[in-house]
Amino acid sequence: MSFLQEAAILLAAAIVAVTLFNKLGFGSVLGYLIAGVVIGPWALGLITDVDNILHFAELGVVLLLFIIGLELQPSRLWVLRRSIFGMGLAQVVVTGVVLSCAALSLGLPAPAAAIVGFGLSLSSTAFVLQLLAEKKQLNTVHGRSAFAILLFQDLAVIPMLALLPLLGMSETAAAGGWGIEKLLLGIAAIVVMVVGGRYLLRPVFRLVAAAGSHEIFSAASLLLVVAATLLMEAVGLSMALGAFVAGVLLADSEYRHEIEANIEPFKGLLLGLFFVAVGMSVNIGLLSSGPWLIVGLVLALLLIKFTVLYGLAFAFKLPERCGRKLALVMPQGGEFAFVLFAAAASYQILSRSLADTLILVVTLSMAATPLLVFLHDKLLRPWLERQAPPVFDRIDEAGAPVIIAGFGRVGQILGRILRLKHIKFTALEISQTQVDFVRKFGGKIYYGDASRIELLRAAHAEQAKIFVLAVDDIQASIKIAETVKANFPGLEIYARVRNRHHAHVMMDLGVKVFVRETYFSSLRLAEHVLSGLGLPQDEAKGSIEKFTAHDEAALIRQHAVHHDELQLIQSVKDTAEDLQNLFEADIASQDGVAAEKSVTPPG
Secondary structure (H helix, E strand, O other): HHHHHHHHHHHHHHHHHHHHHHHOOOHHHHHHHHHHHHHHHOOOOOOOOHHHHHHHHEEEEHHHHHHHHHHHOOOHHHHHHHHHHHHHHHHHHHHHHHHHHHHHHHHOOOHHHHHHHHHHHHHOHHHHHHHHHHHOOOHHHHHHHHHHHHHHHHHHHHHHHHHHHHHHHHHHHHHOOOOHHHHHHHHHHHHHHHHHHHHHHHHHHHHHHOOOOOOOOOOHHHHHHHHHHHHHOOOOOOOOHHHHHHHHHOOOOOOOHHHHHHHHHHHHHHHHHHHHHHHHHHHHHHHHHHHHHHHHHHHHHHHHHHHHHHHHHOOOOHHHEEEHHHHHHHHOOOHHHHHHHHHHHHHOOOOOHHHHHHHHHHHHHHHHHHHHHHHHHHHHHHHHHHOOOOOOOOOOOOOOOOOEOOHHHHHHHHHHHHOOOOEEEEEEEEEEEHHHHHHHOOOOOOEEEOOOOOHHOOOOOOOEEEEEEEHHHHHHHHEEEEEHHOOOOOOOEEEEEEEHHHHHHHOOOOEEEEOOOOEEEHHHHHHHHHHHHOOHHHHHHHHHHHHHHHHHHHHHHOOOOOOHHHHHHHHHHHHHHHHHHHHHHHHHHHHHHHHHHHHOOOO
């Protein structure tokens, strides 16, 4: 089969599988793996030369480590230092030791048991981050904790890969001093990279950037990665280590973002190819020959990692629900385990059959993770929430004249102004992440769901004069407004609304004062644009005032028909036409005045 035919099969399989698995909510990594299994030698057998593809696709892992190095700015590490070097270190050490002891008990020698234990302690960075991103949970407490742990795991890969050649050396070679020589060569190579990166990389990239060619800059970025990997490979160390060091050297450079943007497309495609190749190399025959052993190993891995992660979340005082979610998204093995076990097999630390078994276990643990999250979200979480309603903060202060529901961008600005005027208010926020953020800066805020009547009573809503509804989510906003109107009819609601439909629903509920969140900023920006185009300031301001008056009147008129889609569409069309005619008449009037002024009076 020709190279082009293989490329067509790889691309077609990846496109179909990834599209399908993304739609099913399982993520693209699992899609790549399944695509590889389907087209590989253990299924359809469309591609059989797996080793060559796997060696080429390892460049994707190299590029991933390069980008990880690029993102490791000292300032970022310092902000996340407690999570990275606390929870991250504890997770790798505890999980690695437990799994290594389990491997020792099964009869593996110490070096092999250490590689197995610490290799399986790693979770999938690409898999977990994508899963969290799809569920919009990257900025939650468990999302940030997962990112910190994954970041430390990515760092931990480097010494693991660097130690493989030393663990794999024979006793004869080690006795001859070859190990010390190799270690010294590796240290010398890293020193060369650090010194060269400090004094050569930036000047070189400055010259390349001055040439003004985007293609040449991309080529220089790729050449840097390839050169770093070749240097490390020449001294017998991991190619990924060279890429990582190169990335770290450029983490604080002015070219970091441009280099990352150039490398990202290559990294994504080659990393996807790597996962496909791993899927093709998965020995399905092992599953058919010993299914219960493989299933038992997968369940043991998931259970051990879940238990360790859940325990660490408790030790680091994360809320119970956050610890549970953290443990559910990270119990699988990771993509670096594929690299680690394959390299360990090449250095004869692990047998080829054991490496194949471990790769199959990691792959199946990845496949199981989305299913675990799905079952948790659909079955376990609703049951737990029914059994134990969320514990919100207790409000222990007297009632305030103003209650603010939603303390994000809008609520915080309002709160600052009220505080300057010495007006007391009670701030309620449903996002624990936002609560933690505001409290870091000394703000007083209560965690709670403002749609719950008991929380509103605890906030003394019956004594308040104004209820500010600044919640971003439309459905949550409507639910809160309904609760307030039903239980505290005398409490005036001042609402932030997202759009015209949201405004109409609020009007249905009897809310009289509302502000469309981007409306006035858009008007202000439009006024600046008109002035920037040369219109006189008075004319620009008058145009905005005329548009505002017409739009607000139309909003009220359309409220009467907003339940009837056909009438609403017609009303919008009529309003747009009326507004166009109004502005054209205004332009014609201004042209007439200008013409009169240009006529010379009779002498």
